[in-house]
Amino acid sequence: MFRDPVARTMLGVISLSSVGVGIHTLAMGQLLYTRTGSPAAFALILTLQGVAAFCVLPVCGPLVDMVSSKWVYVACGIGRAVTVLLIVLLASMPGDGAVPWMVAVAVLLAVFDNVERSALFKLTAHHVDQTHITRFNSLIGVAFQAGALSGMALLGLILTWGTAQQALLVDATMALGCALVVSRMRLTGAESTSPLSARTLGTAVAGTVGEWRLMLRRYRGDKIVFLLIALCAGDFVFAHGLSTLVVPLADNSQGGQGWYIAALEATFAVGMISASVFTDRLVSQRLLPLWLLCQAGAAAALALGGSSAVHFAAFFLAGFANLNSLTWLLTTLQQRADEGDKGKMASLRLLSIGLGTAVLMPLVGRSAAASLGAGFWSLAAAMLLFALAAAWAARAYRKPAETTKIPSDLSTGRDLVDAGGPVGI
The missing domain is CATH 1.20.1250.20 (MFS general substrate transporter like domains)
Structure with missing residues (x-):
C-alpha cells in the first residue's frame, strides 16, 4: 500500500494535521480557562461547533461532489490556519472583551473541518487503489490517534517554555504545511469536477x-x-x-x-x-x-x-x-x-x-x-x-454486483442502475 503515492501522502498529511488538532484542543481549553476561570466558554465552543456542522454539512456534500476534492481539502487547510491565527490575534488583546469573539471565530473551525472530512472521503474513494482501500482506511484511525497523542505531548513541551498562544501558532503552521503538501500531490485517478469558484458555491447552495x-x-x-x-x-x-x-x-x-x-x-x-x-x-x-x-x-x-x-x-x-x-x-x-x-x-x-x-x-x-x-x-x-x-x-x-452500469430513463428520475445488481433507485 505504501507504494501508492496518494495513500502514502494522505496518511502523512493526516498524521501531521492531527498533531495540530491534539495541540489545539488542549491549548484552546487552557487559554479560555485562563481568561474566564471557567470551562463554560470552551463547552460553548463545542456546542456551537456542533450546530455549525449541522448547518454546513447538507451544503458541503453537493459542493464537494461538484469540485476537485484535492483543492477543497487545500482550501480548508488554509481556512483553518487563518482562523487559528485570528484566534491568536484576539487572544493577544487584554481583558475578557475578546472572549466572545474568540468563541465566535472558533466556530468556523467546525465548518472547515467538516468540509475537509467530506473532501477526504471523496479524494480517497477516487484516488487510493481499491485493492488496499480497507487497509488504508484502518490506518487513517491509527494516523489520527498517533498524531493527536504526539500533539498532546508536544503541547506539554511548548507550555514548559511558552504560552498557549504560541502552541496555537504551531497548529496553524501544521495546517498550512498540510495544505501545501496536498496542493503539490499528483492524483492517480479521475473524478468529475468543476472549477472552485463563487459561482460553483452558489450553484451548490441553490441545488x-x-x-x-x-x-x-x-x-x-x-x-x-x-x-x-x-x-x-x-x-x-x-x-x-x-x-x-x-x-x-x-x-x-x-x-x-x-x-x-x-x-x-x-x-x-x-x-x-x-x-x-x-x-x-x-x-x-x-x-x-x-x-x-x-x-x-x-x-x-x-x-x-x-x-x-x-x-x-x-x-x-x-x-x-x-x-x-x-x-x-x-x-x-x-x-x-x-x-x-x-x-x-x-x-x-x-x-x-x-x-x-x-x-x-x-x-x-x-x-x-x-x-x-x-x-x-x-x-x-x-x-x-x-x-x-x-x-x-x-x-x-449484500454487496452490489460488479457489473457494467447502463443508462436508464432520466425523465422519470432514474439515474443509472446496476445491470442485474440488487441496488434499487
Whole structure:
C-alpha cells in the first residue's frame, strides 16, 4: 500500500494535521480557562461547533461532489490556519472583551473541518487503489490517534517554555504545511469536477435540495445503506463516552493523576494500532456485530472492574474493536456511493455521527452524574443496541454486483442502475 503515492501522502498529511488538532484542543481549553476561570466558554465552543456542522454539512456534500476534492481539502487547510491565527490575534488583546469573539471565530473551525472530512472521503474513494482501500482506511484511525497523542505531548513541551498562544501558532503552521503538501500531490485517478469558484458555491447552495432528493431517490430501494450510515455514530459515541468518563475513572482509582488519564488514552490508541496489523482478517461484514459488542463489553468491564489491570485491558479492547468496526463501515460506504455521491455520502455519515453524539452523550453524562458505574452502564447499553442493529445489517447487506452500469430513463428520475445488481433507485 505504501507504494501508492496518494495513500502514502494522505496518511502523512493526516498524521501531521492531527498533531495540530491534539495541540489545539488542549491549548484552546487552557487559554479560555485562563481568561474566564471557567470551562463554560470552551463547552460553548463545542456546542456551537456542533450546530455549525449541522448547518454546513447538507451544503458541503453537493459542493464537494461538484469540485476537485484535492483543492477543497487545500482550501480548508488554509481556512483553518487563518482562523487559528485570528484566534491568536484576539487572544493577544487584554481583558475578557475578546472572549466572545474568540468563541465566535472558533466556530468556523467546525465548518472547515467538516468540509475537509467530506473532501477526504471523496479524494480517497477516487484516488487510493481499491485493492488496499480497507487497509488504508484502518490506518487513517491509527494516523489520527498517533498524531493527536504526539500533539498532546508536544503541547506539554511548548507550555514548559511558552504560552498557549504560541502552541496555537504551531497548529496553524501544521495546517498550512498540510495544505501545501496536498496542493503539490499528483492524483492517480479521475473524478468529475468543476472549477472552485463563487459561482460553483452558489450553484451548490441553490441545488442542495434537488441534489439530496436525487440521491435519496437513487437509494430508496437500498435502505440498508441508511442503517449503515446510522451505525457509523456508534464508534464515535463510544470514543467520546470513554473520553468523558476517563477523568472521573482516574479520579476514583488514582486520585485524578494526569498520567493515568494519558496512559489509558494511549492504551486505546495502542489497541487501534494493533488492530491495523490484522485488517485483512478482522475487518469484515460478518464480524461487524462482534466489534460493536466488544465495545459494549469493554464499557461493562469498566463499570464492574476496579483494578488498573481491568482498566487497561478494557481500553485496549475498546480501541482494537473500535478501529475494526469503524474501518468496515467507512470502506463500505465509500464503495457503495455512486460516482457523483461521494461527498453527499460523507456528509450523511458526519451528520449521523453528530446527531448520535448529540442525542446519546447527554444520556451518558446524566448517568455519570449519578455514579461512574451508571455512566459506563449507559454507554454499554447504547453500544449493545448498536450491536443488535449491526447484526441485522450484517445479515441483510449484500454487496452490489460488479457489473457494467447502463443508462436508464432520466425523465422519470432514474439515474443509472446496476445491470442485474440488487441496488434499487
